Amino acid sequence: MFSEVKEGTTRILIPTQTTKSIFYNPLMELCRDIDIAGIAAFVSSLPSQKIPLTYIDALAATGVRGVRVAKEVGLRVVINDRSSSAYEVINRNIKRNAVEERAKAYNENANVLLLQNKYDLVDLDPFGTPVPFLDAACKSAKKLLLITATDTAPLCGAHSGGLRKYDAKPLNTEYHKEMATRILLGKVTRDLCKYDKAIQPLLSYSKAHFVRLIARVEKGAKKADDCMKRLGFIAHCFSCGNRFAFSCSDLMELKVEKKCEVCGAKIHIAGPLYINTIKQKGFCERVHNELGKRTLGKKKEAMKIVETSINELDIPFFYEHHAICKALKVPPSSISSLINALQSSGFSASRTHFSDTAFKTNARMEEIKSILKA
Ligand SMILES: C[S@@+](CC[C@H](N)C(=O)[O-])C[C@H]1O[C@@H](n2cnc3c(N)ncnc32)[C@H](O)[C@@H]1O
Ligand SMILES: [Zn+2]
Numbered sequence: 001m002f003s004e005v006k007e008g009t010t011r012i013l014i015p016t017q018t019t020k021s022i023f024y025n026p027l028m029e030l031c032r033d034i035d036i037a038g039i040a041a042f043v044s045s046l047p048s049q050k051i052p053l054t055y056i057d058a059l060a061a062t063g064v065r066g067v068r069v070a071k072e073v074g075l076r077v078v079i080n081d082r083s084s085s086a087y088e089v090i091n092r093n094i095k096r097n098a099v100e101e102r103a104k105a106y107n108e109n110a111n112v113l114l115l116q117n118k119y120d121l122v123d124l125d126p127f128g129t130p131v132p133f134l135d136a137a138c139k140s141a142k143k144l145l146l147i148t149a150t151d152t153a154p155l156c157g158a159h160s161g162g163l164r165k166y167d168a169k170p171l172n173t174e175y176h177k178e179m180a181t182r183i184l185l186g187k188v189t190r191d192l193c194k195y196d197k198a199i200q201p202l203l204s205y206s207k208a209h210f211v212r213l214i215a216r217v218e219k220g221a222k223k224a225d226d227c228m229k230r231l232g233f234i235a236h237c238f239s240c241g242n243r244f245a246f247s248c249s250d251l252m253e254l255k256v257e258k259k260c261e262v263c264g265a266k267i268h269i270a271g272p273l274y275i276n277t278i279k280q281k282g283f284c285e286r287v288h289n290e291l292g293k294r295t296l297g298k299k300k301e302a303m304k305i306v307e308t309s310i311n312e313l314d315i316p317f318f319y320e321h322h323a324i325c326k327a328l329k330v331p332p333s334s335i336s337s338l339i340n341a342l343q344s345s346g347f348s349a350s351r352t353h354f355s356d357t358a359f360k361t362n363a364r365m366e367e368i369k370s371i372l373k374a
Pocket of ligand 2 (some may be wrong): 237239242263264265
Protein backbone atom coordinates (compact mmCIF):
# COMPACT_ATOMS: atom_id res chain seq x y z
CA MET A 1 0.00 0.00 0.00
CA PHE A 2 1.22 3.45 -0.91
CA SER A 3 0.33 7.04 -0.18
CA GLU A 4 1.55 10.20 -1.82
CA VAL A 5 3.56 13.04 -0.26
CA LYS A 6 4.61 16.31 -1.80
CA GLU A 7 8.12 17.73 -1.35
CA GLY A 8 9.06 20.88 -3.25
CA THR A 9 7.11 20.55 -6.49
CA THR A 10 7.57 16.76 -6.61
CA ARG A 11 4.96 14.12 -5.74
CA ILE A 12 6.36 10.92 -4.25
CA LEU A 13 4.75 7.57 -3.53
CA ILE A 14 5.78 6.20 -0.16
CA PRO A 15 4.87 2.87 1.48
CA THR A 16 2.22 3.13 4.21
CA GLN A 17 2.64 -0.11 6.15
CA THR A 18 4.72 -0.03 9.30
CA THR A 19 6.49 -3.19 8.12
CA LYS A 20 7.65 -1.23 5.12
CA SER A 21 10.71 -2.37 3.28
CA ILE A 22 11.23 0.93 1.49
CA PHE A 23 12.56 3.75 3.57
CA TYR A 24 11.14 7.27 3.67
CA ASN A 25 11.96 9.72 6.45
CA PRO A 26 9.83 12.89 6.48
CA LEU A 27 12.35 14.50 8.88
CA MET A 28 14.86 14.61 6.03
CA GLU A 29 12.70 16.91 3.89
CA LEU A 30 14.69 19.80 5.37
CA CYS A 31 17.94 18.23 4.15
CA ARG A 32 16.43 17.57 0.70
CA ASP A 33 15.14 21.15 0.43
CA ILE A 34 18.66 22.48 1.16
CA ASP A 35 20.09 20.01 -1.39
CA ILE A 36 17.77 21.24 -4.13
CA ALA A 37 18.80 24.86 -3.51
CA GLY A 38 22.45 23.79 -3.09
CA ILE A 39 22.58 21.80 -6.32
CA ALA A 40 20.82 24.60 -8.23
CA ALA A 41 23.29 27.15 -6.80
CA PHE A 42 26.25 24.94 -7.68
CA VAL A 43 25.10 24.27 -11.23
CA SER A 44 24.40 27.95 -11.89
CA SER A 45 27.94 28.85 -10.80
CA LEU A 46 29.52 26.60 -13.48
CA PRO A 47 30.31 27.78 -17.02
CA SER A 48 27.53 26.54 -19.33
CA GLN A 49 28.00 22.84 -20.02
CA LYS A 50 28.11 21.29 -23.50
CA ILE A 51 27.04 17.91 -22.12
CA PRO A 52 24.36 17.80 -19.39
CA LEU A 53 25.68 17.22 -15.87
CA THR A 54 25.08 13.80 -14.36
CA TYR A 55 23.91 13.23 -10.79
CA ILE A 56 23.66 9.89 -8.97
CA ASP A 57 21.39 9.22 -6.00
CA ALA A 58 23.33 6.05 -5.15
CA LEU A 59 21.22 4.88 -2.15
CA ALA A 60 17.81 6.10 -3.21
CA ALA A 61 15.02 4.12 -1.42
CA THR A 62 11.83 5.79 -2.86
CA GLY A 63 14.04 7.89 -5.15
CA VAL A 64 12.79 11.12 -3.59
CA ARG A 65 16.18 12.90 -3.82
CA GLY A 66 16.96 11.89 -7.37
CA VAL A 67 13.44 12.54 -8.69
CA ARG A 68 13.48 15.97 -7.06
CA VAL A 69 16.87 16.79 -8.62
CA ALA A 70 15.54 15.75 -12.06
CA LYS A 71 12.28 17.65 -11.67
CA GLU A 72 13.27 20.73 -9.64
CA VAL A 73 16.83 21.33 -10.93
CA GLY A 74 16.58 19.63 -14.33
CA LEU A 75 19.76 17.50 -14.16
CA ARG A 76 20.22 14.13 -15.81
CA VAL A 77 19.97 11.65 -12.93
CA VAL A 78 20.72 8.04 -12.08
CA ILE A 79 18.60 6.75 -9.19
CA ASN A 80 19.80 3.51 -7.65
CA ASP A 81 18.87 1.10 -4.92
CA ARG A 82 19.87 -2.53 -4.52
CA SER A 83 16.44 -3.43 -3.14
CA SER A 84 14.16 -4.65 -5.93
CA SER A 85 11.02 -3.29 -4.24
CA ALA A 86 12.69 0.13 -3.95
CA TYR A 87 13.65 -0.09 -7.64
CA GLU A 88 10.00 -0.60 -8.60
CA VAL A 89 8.88 2.40 -6.56
CA ILE A 90 11.68 4.54 -8.03
CA ASN A 91 10.37 3.71 -11.51
CA ARG A 92 6.82 4.62 -10.47
CA ASN A 93 8.04 7.91 -8.97
CA ILE A 94 9.97 8.76 -12.15
CA LYS A 95 6.80 8.23 -14.22
CA ARG A 96 4.57 10.06 -11.76
CA ASN A 97 6.69 13.19 -12.14
CA ALA A 98 7.11 12.82 -15.91
CA VAL A 99 10.93 12.92 -15.77
CA GLU A 100 11.53 9.72 -17.80
CA GLU A 101 13.70 11.64 -20.26
CA ARG A 102 16.16 12.72 -17.59
CA ALA A 103 15.94 10.01 -14.92
CA LYS A 104 16.93 6.35 -15.07
CA ALA A 105 16.50 3.81 -12.27
CA TYR A 106 19.09 1.12 -11.47
CA ASN A 107 18.90 -1.93 -9.23
CA GLU A 108 22.61 -2.36 -8.42
CA ASN A 109 25.06 -2.41 -5.59
CA ALA A 110 25.98 1.28 -5.27
CA ASN A 111 29.70 0.51 -5.07
CA VAL A 112 29.59 -1.33 -8.41
CA LEU A 113 27.93 1.61 -10.19
CA LEU A 114 30.27 4.14 -8.60
CA LEU A 115 33.42 2.17 -9.39
CA GLN A 116 32.34 1.58 -13.00
CA ASN A 117 31.15 5.10 -13.82
CA LYS A 118 32.09 8.70 -13.19
CA TYR A 119 29.33 11.15 -12.28
CA ASP A 120 29.57 14.93 -11.94
CA LEU A 121 27.58 14.94 -8.71
CA VAL A 122 27.53 11.99 -6.31
CA ASP A 123 25.01 11.76 -3.47
CA LEU A 124 25.32 9.26 -0.60
CA ASP A 125 22.42 9.10 1.83
CA PRO A 126 22.89 5.79 3.68
CA PHE A 127 21.50 4.23 6.82
CA GLY A 128 24.11 5.23 9.41
CA THR A 129 27.62 5.57 8.14
CA PRO A 130 28.62 6.45 4.54
CA VAL A 131 32.03 4.80 5.04
CA PRO A 132 31.30 1.58 3.05
CA PHE A 133 30.56 3.73 -0.03
CA LEU A 134 33.00 6.58 0.46
CA ASP A 135 35.99 5.23 -1.42
CA ALA A 136 33.91 4.46 -4.54
CA ALA A 137 32.08 7.81 -4.28
CA CYS A 138 35.39 9.70 -4.08
CA LYS A 139 36.71 7.81 -7.10
CA SER A 140 33.55 8.50 -9.08
CA ALA A 141 32.79 12.17 -8.25
CA LYS A 142 33.99 14.75 -10.76
CA LYS A 143 32.53 17.97 -9.38
CA LEU A 144 30.41 17.66 -6.25
CA LEU A 145 29.91 15.30 -3.33
CA LEU A 146 26.80 15.31 -1.13
CA ILE A 147 27.14 13.05 1.91
CA THR A 148 24.92 12.23 4.88
CA ALA A 149 26.00 10.46 8.06
CA THR A 150 23.52 9.45 10.75
CA ASP A 151 25.94 7.45 12.89
CA THR A 152 26.45 10.45 15.12
CA ALA A 153 27.37 8.36 18.20
CA PRO A 154 30.73 7.10 16.87
CA LEU A 155 31.36 10.37 15.02
CA CYS A 156 31.00 12.52 18.09
CA GLY A 157 32.64 10.26 20.62
CA ALA A 158 29.56 8.99 22.49
CA HIS A 159 30.36 5.37 21.44
CA SER A 160 33.52 3.69 20.29
CA GLY A 161 33.83 3.33 16.52
CA GLY A 162 35.30 6.70 15.57
CA LEU A 163 38.77 5.22 15.18
CA ARG A 164 37.53 2.04 13.52
CA LYS A 165 35.35 3.73 10.91
CA TYR A 166 36.85 7.19 10.48
CA ASP A 167 40.54 6.67 11.43
CA ALA A 168 40.06 9.51 13.88
CA LYS A 169 39.43 9.94 17.57
CA PRO A 170 36.43 12.08 18.53
CA LEU A 171 35.93 13.57 22.00
CA ASN A 172 32.49 13.79 23.57
CA THR A 173 32.47 17.53 24.24
CA GLU A 174 29.61 20.06 24.23
CA TYR A 175 30.51 20.88 20.61
CA HIS A 176 30.20 17.21 19.53
CA LYS A 177 28.00 18.06 16.52
CA GLU A 178 30.77 20.18 15.06
CA MET A 179 33.34 17.53 15.96
CA ALA A 180 31.27 14.93 14.06
CA THR A 181 31.01 17.21 11.01
CA ARG A 182 34.74 17.84 10.97
CA ILE A 183 35.73 14.19 11.55
CA LEU A 184 33.54 13.20 8.59
CA LEU A 185 35.07 16.01 6.48
CA GLY A 186 38.55 14.81 7.45
CA LYS A 187 37.74 11.27 6.32
CA VAL A 188 36.31 12.49 2.98
CA THR A 189 39.40 14.70 2.48
CA ARG A 190 41.73 11.72 2.89
CA ASP A 191 39.61 9.43 0.66
CA LEU A 192 39.54 12.05 -2.12
CA CYS A 193 43.27 12.74 -1.82
CA LYS A 194 44.05 9.10 -2.69
CA TYR A 195 42.66 9.89 -6.15
CA ASP A 196 44.57 13.21 -6.41
CA LYS A 197 41.35 15.09 -5.77
CA ALA A 198 40.86 18.08 -3.53
CA ILE A 199 37.86 18.95 -1.37
CA GLN A 200 36.36 22.38 -0.92
CA PRO A 201 33.52 22.30 1.61
CA LEU A 202 30.69 24.54 0.36
CA LEU A 203 28.08 23.95 3.08
CA SER A 204 28.46 21.59 6.06
CA TYR A 205 25.86 21.34 8.78
CA SER A 206 24.41 19.10 11.44
CA LYS A 207 20.79 19.04 12.58
CA ALA A 208 18.78 16.56 14.65
CA HIS A 209 20.28 13.12 14.03
CA PHE A 210 22.34 13.78 10.91
CA VAL A 211 25.41 15.47 9.42
CA ARG A 212 25.27 16.64 5.80
CA LEU A 213 28.17 17.81 3.63
CA ILE A 214 28.04 19.54 0.25
CA ALA A 215 31.58 19.79 -1.08
CA ARG A 216 33.21 20.71 -4.37
CA VAL A 217 35.67 18.20 -5.82
CA GLU A 218 38.66 19.34 -7.88
CA LYS A 219 41.29 17.27 -9.62
CA GLY A 220 45.02 17.89 -9.03
CA ALA A 221 47.82 16.43 -6.90
CA LYS A 222 49.03 19.86 -5.74
CA LYS A 223 45.51 20.91 -4.71
CA ALA A 224 45.09 17.58 -2.89
CA ASP A 225 48.37 18.16 -1.01
CA ASP A 226 47.10 21.58 0.07
CA CYS A 227 43.91 19.97 1.42
CA MET A 228 45.89 17.63 3.65
CA LYS A 229 47.33 20.73 5.36
CA ARG A 230 43.79 21.62 6.45
CA LEU A 231 43.68 18.57 8.71
CA GLY A 232 44.61 18.88 12.33
CA PHE A 233 43.54 18.23 15.90
CA ILE A 234 41.54 19.83 18.69
CA ALA A 235 42.95 19.88 22.22
CA HIS A 236 40.40 20.05 25.02
CA CYS A 237 40.70 20.37 28.78
CA PHE A 238 37.67 18.81 30.50
CA SER A 239 38.68 20.45 33.75
CA CYS A 240 38.50 24.19 32.85
CA GLY A 241 37.02 24.01 29.33
CA ASN A 242 40.12 25.45 27.62
CA ARG A 243 40.28 24.32 23.98
CA PHE A 244 42.35 25.04 20.90
CA ALA A 245 43.08 23.62 17.43
CA PHE A 246 46.45 22.81 15.93
CA SER A 247 47.63 21.47 12.60
CA CYS A 248 49.13 18.07 11.76
CA SER A 249 52.54 19.69 11.23
CA ASP A 250 52.47 21.10 14.80
CA LEU A 251 51.92 17.57 16.07
CA MET A 252 54.77 16.19 14.00
CA GLU A 253 57.08 18.85 15.41
CA LEU A 254 55.80 17.99 18.92
CA LYS A 255 54.86 21.56 19.67
CA VAL A 256 51.81 20.52 21.67
CA GLU A 257 51.70 20.68 25.44
CA LYS A 258 50.18 17.67 27.22
CA LYS A 259 48.95 19.76 30.14
CA CYS A 260 46.42 22.57 30.10
CA GLU A 261 48.30 25.87 30.29
CA VAL A 262 45.39 27.36 32.25
CA CYS A 263 44.69 24.79 34.97
CA GLY A 264 47.41 22.16 34.61
CA ALA A 265 44.95 19.26 34.01
CA LYS A 266 45.55 16.64 31.29
CA ILE A 267 44.79 17.82 27.74
CA HIS A 268 42.73 15.44 25.58
CA ILE A 269 43.22 15.35 21.82
CA ALA A 270 40.59 14.73 19.11
CA GLY A 271 41.38 14.06 15.47
CA PRO A 272 42.69 14.10 12.90
CA LEU A 273 39.84 16.26 11.65
CA TYR A 274 39.19 19.10 9.24
CA ILE A 275 40.14 22.38 10.97
CA ASN A 276 39.80 24.80 8.04
CA THR A 277 36.61 26.58 6.95
CA ILE A 278 33.66 24.22 6.38
CA LYS A 279 31.68 26.52 4.08
CA GLN A 280 32.11 28.92 1.20
CA LYS A 281 30.32 32.17 1.94
CA GLY A 282 29.49 33.06 -1.68
CA PHE A 283 28.01 29.62 -2.27
CA CYS A 284 25.91 29.82 0.91
CA GLU A 285 24.58 33.23 -0.19
CA ARG A 286 23.51 31.74 -3.53
CA VAL A 287 21.84 28.80 -1.71
CA HIS A 288 20.00 31.28 0.50
CA ASN A 289 18.80 33.12 -2.57
CA GLU A 290 17.66 29.86 -4.25
CA LEU A 291 15.79 28.81 -1.09
CA GLY A 292 14.01 32.16 -1.06
CA LYS A 293 12.82 31.75 -4.67
CA ARG A 294 11.53 28.18 -4.46
CA THR A 295 8.40 26.35 -3.33
CA LEU A 296 9.70 24.29 -0.40
CA GLY A 297 8.06 22.73 2.64
CA LYS A 298 10.92 23.49 5.03
CA LYS A 299 11.92 26.82 3.55
CA LYS A 300 12.03 28.84 6.78
CA GLU A 301 14.10 26.32 8.74
CA ALA A 302 16.41 25.79 5.75
CA MET A 303 17.00 29.54 5.32
CA LYS A 304 17.81 29.89 9.01
CA ILE A 305 20.50 27.18 8.86
CA VAL A 306 22.08 28.68 5.76
CA GLU A 307 21.91 32.26 7.03
CA THR A 308 23.51 31.34 10.35
CA SER A 309 26.22 29.41 8.47
CA ILE A 310 26.97 32.48 6.33
CA ASN A 311 27.70 34.56 9.43
CA GLU A 312 29.39 31.82 11.46
CA LEU A 313 33.07 32.35 12.35
CA ASP A 314 35.59 29.91 10.88
CA ILE A 315 36.63 28.50 14.24
CA PRO A 316 36.51 24.69 14.62
CA PHE A 317 34.58 24.57 17.91
CA PHE A 318 32.02 26.55 19.85
CA TYR A 319 31.09 27.34 23.44
CA GLU A 320 27.79 26.54 25.16
CA HIS A 321 26.71 29.72 26.87
CA HIS A 322 24.54 28.10 29.57
CA ALA A 323 27.14 25.47 30.50
CA ILE A 324 29.77 28.14 31.19
CA CYS A 325 27.31 30.32 33.13
CA LYS A 326 26.29 27.31 35.22
CA ALA A 327 29.92 26.52 36.07
CA LEU A 328 30.48 30.18 37.01
CA LYS A 329 27.16 30.34 38.91
CA VAL A 330 26.10 33.48 37.03
CA PRO A 331 22.68 33.90 35.35
CA PRO A 332 22.96 33.66 31.53
CA SER A 333 22.33 36.88 29.61
CA SER A 334 20.94 36.65 26.07
CA ILE A 335 23.33 35.16 23.51
CA SER A 336 23.24 38.34 21.42
CA SER A 337 24.27 40.52 24.35
CA LEU A 338 27.17 38.16 25.09
CA ILE A 339 28.24 38.33 21.43
CA ASN A 340 28.07 42.15 21.62
CA ALA A 341 30.11 42.16 24.84
CA LEU A 342 32.80 39.96 23.26
CA GLN A 343 32.91 42.21 20.20
CA SER A 344 33.16 45.38 22.30
CA SER A 345 36.15 43.81 24.06
CA GLY A 346 37.86 43.48 20.67
CA PHE A 347 37.13 39.79 19.97
CA SER A 348 35.35 38.24 16.98
CA ALA A 349 32.13 36.47 17.96
CA SER A 350 29.15 34.89 16.18
CA ARG A 351 26.28 32.48 16.60
CA THR A 352 26.60 28.91 15.28
CA HIS A 353 24.00 26.88 13.38
CA PHE A 354 25.08 23.82 15.43
CA SER A 355 23.28 25.09 18.56
CA ASP A 356 20.89 27.95 19.34
CA THR A 357 22.42 28.41 22.78
CA ALA A 358 26.08 28.49 21.70
CA PHE A 359 28.55 30.99 20.26
CA LYS A 360 31.91 31.06 18.51
CA THR A 361 34.71 33.42 19.40
CA ASN A 362 38.46 33.84 19.15
CA ALA A 363 38.52 34.78 22.85
CA ARG A 364 40.03 32.06 25.07
CA MET A 365 37.99 30.42 27.83
CA GLU A 366 39.55 32.59 30.56
CA GLU A 367 38.68 35.74 28.62
CA ILE A 368 35.09 34.54 28.04
CA LYS A 369 34.74 33.79 31.75
CA SER A 370 35.95 37.22 32.79
CA ILE A 371 33.45 38.89 30.41
CA LEU A 372 30.61 36.72 31.79
CA LYS A 373 31.59 37.57 35.37
CA ALA A 374 31.82 41.34 34.70
C1 LIG B 1 18.58 5.80 4.18
S1 LIG B 1 17.96 4.93 2.81
C2 LIG B 1 17.95 6.17 1.54
C3 LIG B 1 16.98 7.29 1.75
C4 LIG B 1 16.79 8.21 0.58
N1 LIG B 1 18.07 8.67 0.04
C5 LIG B 1 15.90 9.38 0.95
O1 LIG B 1 16.31 10.58 0.86
O2 LIG B 1 14.75 9.14 1.37
C6 LIG B 1 19.28 3.90 2.31
C7 LIG B 1 18.99 3.00 1.13
O3 LIG B 1 20.22 2.40 0.73
C8 LIG B 1 19.93 1.13 0.16
N2 LIG B 1 21.19 0.36 0.14
C9 LIG B 1 21.88 -0.16 1.19
N3 LIG B 1 23.02 -0.74 0.75
C10 LIG B 1 23.08 -0.56 -0.59
C11 LIG B 1 24.02 -0.90 -1.59
N4 LIG B 1 25.14 -1.56 -1.29
N5 LIG B 1 23.75 -0.55 -2.87
C12 LIG B 1 22.61 0.11 -3.19
N6 LIG B 1 21.68 0.45 -2.28
C13 LIG B 1 21.90 0.13 -0.99
C14 LIG B 1 18.83 0.58 1.05
O4 LIG B 1 18.07 -0.40 0.35
C15 LIG B 1 18.03 1.86 1.39
O5 LIG B 1 16.92 1.97 0.56
ZN1 LIG C 1 42.33 23.40 31.92
